[in-house]
Amino acid sequence: MIEIFTIMRVLKRLLLFVLGLILLLIIGVWIYSFYASPSYEGQLELKELENPVDVYFDDNGIPHIYAESQYDAYQTLGYVHAQDRLWQMELIRRIAPGRLSELFGEKLLKVDRFFKGLGIEDATEKALQKLDTTSKAYKLTQSYLKGVNEFIENGKTPLEYHMLGVEKEPYTIRDVYHVFGYMAFSFAVAHKTDPLLNEVKEKLGAAYLEELLEATESNVTAIKNAPVQAVKGSMITEVQQVLETLPIPTFIGSNSWVVGPNKTANKKVIFANDPHIGYAQPAVWYQSHIVTPDYEMYGFNLALTPFPLLGHNRNYAYGLTMFENDDVDFFYEEDHPSDSTKYATENGYQKYQIATRKIKVKGAEDVVFEQRISRHGPLMNEVLEGLNTTRPVAMQWIYTKEENQLLDVAYELSHAKSLEGFKRGAAKLHAPGLNMMYGDASDNIAWFAAGKLYKYRDSIETKVFLEGKTGKDEIVSYLNFDSNPQAVNPPWNYVYSANNQPDSIAGMLYPGYYLPEDRAKRIVHLLESKSDITQEDMETMITDIRSTTxxxxxxxxxxxxxxxxxxxxxxxxxxxxxxxxxxxxxxxxxxxxxxxxxxxxxxxxxxxxxxxxxxxxxxxxxxxxxxxxxxxxxxxxxxxxxxxxxxxxxxxxxxxxxxxxxxxxxxxxxxxxxxxxxxxVMSVEHEHAIGKAGGLLRSLFNVGPFVSRGGDQVINNHIYKIDSTGYYKVHAGPSTRRIIDFSDIEGAKAIIPTGQSGNLFSPYYGNQAEKYVNGKFVPMLINEAKIKEVSKKLRCNPGR
Incomplete structure (x- = not known):
């Protein structure tokens, strides 16, 4: 009996000890959460500020930045952006230069090798050499980066850095261009489609290929052009594996429509946009509102980008969808029979450029390899082991081939003073191809299919591999931007895009990887059916779940x-x-x-x-x-x-x-x-890069799962795999829904899939998620009095 009591006392003490450890752990996590949470109120000092800046964080954690100059505003934006999204910035800056293996080890080596081989790093260096360091775009970017780096130096280190043992590094404008490069890759579809079609051609023959190609030109709801209206005031499977392994989402599709005053109840323009991007946590877009004496913009920024790609103020609104134009082509090269450093051209053999690529791998030795580069671009055989051919295959990509002015594009879109100014910014875009959507308070609406478009000789099929040695498959000419698909104040009183085929330009349907007509057909039907459209109609439309096809x-x-x-x-x-x-x-x-x-x-x-x-x-x-x-x-x-x-x-x-x-x-x-x-059978879950590991990490870092009304290729687009499992796990969809009615600009609304912050301990980590799946919205506040009424205040003072 004494032995039983002794055992029970020991077990009781052990239980108390375990419970004490659990209690200490809970208290420790609770204390750490206070330490690690972003600062949304109080005082802080930012070096190099010229004047104090007030930041008001509203009920959804969106910063409203009031500053005396844009330089102070952008430095402050960099700081608050970093405190909510530094881990996201860390991941996205590493993709294009092939640096994910430094964080995750050998399992990301294939991804890094592929991105190293795309030539984005080389294109970045060329772009940086041509940068105008006296431009306002450059200077404001540097101000933004000062803010990011000040947070790195003085702010709280995000939990993910501790978990993976990552040292924080300062950010430079090179990182900004690497984000642009990844964005451009995300929009390119040819990396999967062209190798597939080429394999069909070579293995199955012309009849099989022709049926597939014929389908791309059938059942089309084409976007009508109207540019002259007056302004009113194995490679196959390897690329697939790379895309599925990425810890940051890719850009996929999008909807947008802008309705002119002749079709709205209040006789003012109404703007709507919902870009479709892969789901992840944190969400893709970071919202911010900047107000200075000479500038105001409520914008949506990608990680590490100072200028918003989506935005509005009291004068105009703009957004984007994917153009889906073809800006990537693959060429078969022919090596010299006895010297693999040379390749055949119509003028004899030329020397390949040789690039030495180096990848640092966590817990392993560095990987170093050489890649040959022809006049068309880098050879993909040397970065994709499974490329199903013994012939060298070069990738020609407009993003790396032509002059890169993306910093100026983003600046000019977000600082336009007129429709003409907006168009000038859109015209500078070379890649990725984007549909730029526009509406303003002066009753103008517009759509510009932006990107550097070009022509080959007649009858060439660019969706299979071209012949590199003959010189006959080269670009013949580039189109002037005025020849790009576009519509300005068309007589049908709306413009729209659902990634569908634009109408003919330059005497042809421009080649691309346009999405099915389903969403376009539904959008046109809904817009044509009414002449007194309201903001409430737009809210219903942007969450529409009916497929007509x-x-x-x-x-x-x-x-x-x-x-x-x-x-x-x-x-x-x-x-x-x-x-x-x-x-x-x-x-x-x-x-x-x-x-x-x-x-x-x-x-x-x-x-x-x-x-x-x-x-x-x-x-x-x-x-x-x-x-x-x-x-x-x-x-x-x-x-x-x-x-x-x-x-x-x-x-x-x-x-x-x-x-x-x-x-x-x-x-x-x-x-x-x-x-x-x-x-x-359907579910929606927003995965964090660490939450993908499953178990407790999944429940801590991921947001969801949820069920949600919607399906593939309806306006409320739920993008999932249709495969053998019979379950439809939604991996992409509207990255934000935005509606701006210029008859009630202060009533503009938006929503994002999870929340404003990527910090696990922030109250804004996933606070919009249930509203999002239920088709609800939150206000995009621009009224100063209202903002101050509902917000927490963070005062940023000039530091030493």
Whole structure:
């Protein structure tokens, strides 16, 4: 008995000890949270400020910066941006120069090797050599960087740095250009699409390629041009792996529309924009509001960029979507038969440039390799081990080929005094291609497809690899910016973009990787249907979840199905899909059947011929456009399953796909077809780079998961993989939703997916997340009295 009591006393003491440790840990985390949280009120000193600056943080943690000069304002912006987003800045500055392995070790080596090989670092050095260091854009950027670096020197070190053992390093304008370079890469689609199409051409032949290319020019809702209106006042799979490994999201799509006064109830311009970007925590955009005697802008900044790419004030609003133009081309080079340092041209052999690339790897030796560079660009064989050819392949990219004025572009867009000034800034953009959207208080609306556009000889197909040695596949001419697709105050009284095909320019449809017409078609329908549009209409429209094309595609599949070969539950599913209105409601069954049938149909049609490349083909804009055309075809070279002796028909492929769909969903969701609801298979989660590890780190750092109304290629775009799993984990969507009504400029609204801060201990880490998934908004305050009424105040004084 005495021994039992002794054991119990020992266990009790051990339990008390464990509980004490847990309590100490909780107290320690609580104390650390106070230390590590950003400073949103009180006093601080910033060296080199000329005058005191007041920063008011509103209810959503958005800084409203009141300063006597822009230089003071931008230095302060750099500081407050860094205290909320320094870790995000750290990650994004490392991608383009291939420095992620310094943080995460060998698992990011493939990513670093790829980005080293793109030539972004070389392009940055060329751009820096040509920088005008006397320009206001340069000087304000330096002020911003002073603020960032002051936080590095005197601010609180974010938790992620301690967890990974990272030393903080000062930032320079070189880092800003590396962010531009990563952004430009994010917008380029050719890295995945061109190698895929080239493989189809070389392995399967012209007939297979032609059907895929034909689909890219079919079912198009083209953006109309109107430039003359008056102003009123293996490589395949490796690139895929690189994209999936990145700890920072890529740019994907976007919607924007600007409605002129003749179509609005209050007879003033209304502006809307929601760029589609990969989800992550922290969110992509950092909001800020700057006010000085000569300048005001409420802007949305990327990490480490001083000038907002989205913004508005009382005079004008601007935003962007992806143009999706083709600005990357791949060339086969031919080495000298006995000297691999030379390659063939129409004028004989030339020497490759040789670049030595070095990658530092955490916990391992540095990796050093040499890369050859032809007149077209760097050879990708030397950075992508799986490039499926023995011939050298060079990448020609307008971003690295042409003069880089992106700093001036961002400055001029955010400091424009007129529509003409805004257009001049847009005209300086070489890459990435962007649709610049504009509306102002003087009743002007405009859209400019910005980017350096060019022409090849007639009949050349740029979506497969070109021939480098002949000189016949070179750029013939560049287009003047006035020839770019654009519309200024068009007679139909609105401009819009949904990453869709622009109308013809320079006598041709400009080549690109334009997204399917689904969102464009819906936007045009909604804008055409009303002539008294209000801000409330815009809020409803920007969260619209109806697809006009999904029911059309479903109908083509349904009419091609052999009903005699269907079970009673399959017939029930078919009727539910037939009655579906195209809305991706949480309680809807139609989206579940539609998405699964889509996957089974595409798999049954293309997987046998494409082999491993099928994993890259699915979930690309190309596949989505091909699908819309394929369901309309009666005959196709792709119908036959090459793994069977018989030759399949469309009806056989479609019916077999539907039977597989029903069988799968019964196993996944049960026998009751009416219970196959969208909310059971979709989710939205915003992953932090550390939260991706899972477990406790996931619950600490990630935001979500949630369920949300919406689906792929509806206006409230939910971008997910349609694959064998039958679950749809949304990995991208609107990075912000913004609506500005110039009849009530102080009533402008926005929302971002998580929160303003990337600091885990900030109250603004994920405070907008539930509002976002529920289609709500928060105010974009610009009224000074209102701002001071609801805000915390941080006073920034000139330091020594």
């Amino acid at each position: 999904a029911p059309e595609i479903s109908n083509y599949l349904i009419t091609s199905t052999e009903r005699d070969h269907l079970s009673p539950s399959a017939l029930k599913a078919l009727e539910l899909l037939r009655s579906w209105d195209g809305k991706f409601e949480l309680e809807a069954v139609g989206p579940v059947i539609y998405n699964r049938w889509w996957y089974e149909f595409v798999s049954g049609t293309f997987k046998d011929e494409l082999g491993p490349a099928f994993k890259v083909f699915v979930n690309t804009p190309l596949e989505e456009k091909v699908m819309a055309q394929q369901v309309r075809r009666v005959n196709s070279v792709w119908w036959d399953d090459i793994k069977t002796p018989e030759k399949e028909t469309k009806r056989a492929i479609v019916t077999a796909a539907f039977n597989r769909t029903v069988s799968f969903l019964k196993t996944q969701l049960g026998e009751n077809v009416e219970d196959w609801k969208w909310k059971r």
